[in-house]
Amino acid sequence: MDQCAKQHAIRAEKLTKRYGTARSGEVTAVDGISFTVAAGSVTGLLGGNGAGKTTTISMLLGLLLPTSGTVEVLGVDMVRHRHAALPRMNFSSPYVELPHRLTVRENLTVYGHLYGLKGVKGRVEELAEHLELTRFLERPSGGLSAGQKTRVALAKALLNRPELLLLDEPTASLDPDTADWIRTYLERYRFESGATILLASHNMLEVERLCDDVLMMRQGRIVDRGSPAGLLSRYGRTSLEEVFLDIARDRANGEDISREAADAAE
Numbered sequence: 001m002d003q004c005a006k007q008h009a010i011r012a013e014k015l016t017k018r019y020g021t022a023r024s025g026e027v028t029a030v031d032g033i034s035f036t037v038a039a040g041s042v043t044g045l046l047g048g049n050g051a052g053k054t055t056t057i058s059m060l061l062g063l064l065l066p067t068s069g070t071v072e073v074l075g076v077d078m079v080r081h082r083h084a085a086l087p088r089m090n091f092s093s094p095y096v097e098l099p100h101r102l103t104v105r106e107n108l109t110v111y112g113h114l115y116g117l118k119g120v121k122g123r124v125e126e127l128a129e130h131l132e133l134t135r136f137l138e139r140p141s142g143g144l145s146a147g148q149k150t151r152v153a154l155a156k157a158l159l160n161r162p163e164l165l166l167l168d169e170p171t172a173s174l175d176p177d178t179a180d181w182i183r184t185y186l187e188r189y190r191f192e193s194g195a196t197i198l199l200a201s202h203n204m205l206e207v208e209r210l211c212d213d214v215l216m217m218r219q220g221r222i223v224d225r226g227s228p229a230g231l232l233s234r235y236g237r238t239s240l241e242e243v244f245l246d247i248a249r250d251r252a253n254g255e256d257i258s259r260e261a262a263d264a265a266e
């Protein structure tokens with residue numbers, strides 16, 4: 001592995017995705033973005049509804065082909081050789097449901113076999129214990145609460161001990177207590193495994209707490225990036241929520257910030 005791949009878990013160059021729709025013509029969901037994600041970091045992908053976060057994550061996973069540009073994950077070109085990277089990464093989203101009728105154990109076991117794991121039974125039980133799911137293992141997945149489903153989705157995403165974990169809104173629609181539990185779990189997982197985590201989130205407190213680095217998207221472009229503390233100081237704000245609103249509403253306080261932001265986003 002070259003030095004670059006060791007430093008960067010993700011490297012995207014001029015990544016673009018256009019969707020063609022019969023009714024409204026072409027939509028440019030991701031518009032020539034270039035960015036890196038440092039290995040071992042927790043990086044937040046932020047932006048308003050429709051900014052292009054899910055499309056970006058789908059290209060990182062190799063689920064969507066870019067219209068143009070390149071994307072490298074763990075040193076692997078995801079357009080040409082994604083099968084070399086997929087066993088080393090995983091993904092969780094509250095919007096992707098596991099088959100409802102299968103029990104939690106059956107679902108996790110099926111995924112364990114799909115990932116080609118050895119010792120699937122033991123791994124399922126270990127994760128069930130870590131994520132406090134043991135008593136739900138024989139229950140159909142469809143009958144679980146949102147918080148329980150999120151923990152099952154996370155267990156599925158951790159089965160193969162991923163070096164890169166992509167999370168789309170990991171605490172969406174969870175109560176504050178359950179959301180806090182998930183965040184604490186993710187902090188511990190990152191500390192213990194050294195994994196890289198890229199998370200898309202609309203929860204600014206979550207991002208301030210978990211992320212070392214933040215990529216801000218608007219209309220398919222990365223319009224700023226930096227550490228939460230760096231962004232607060234650059235925008236002269238006391239919370240990331242205010243920074244988010246400044247960026248989402250294109251309300252940079254004077255030209256200096258616009259220029260600094262453009263430099264940071266490069």
Ligand SMILES: Nc1ncnc2c1ncn2[C@@H]1O[C@H](COP(=O)(O)OP(=O)(O)OP(=O)(O)O)[C@@H](O)[C@H]1O
Nearest residue numbers: 019021027029047048049050051052053054055056
């Ligand atoms: N399959 C598709 N066909 C056509 N347009 C799409 C498709 N998927 C997404 N889009 C459009 O691409 C743009 C980016 O969508 P995307 O889902 O990536 O944004 P997002 O940042 O994840 O939004 P949200 O926070 O609402 O989930 C939007 O304008 C959306 O309408």
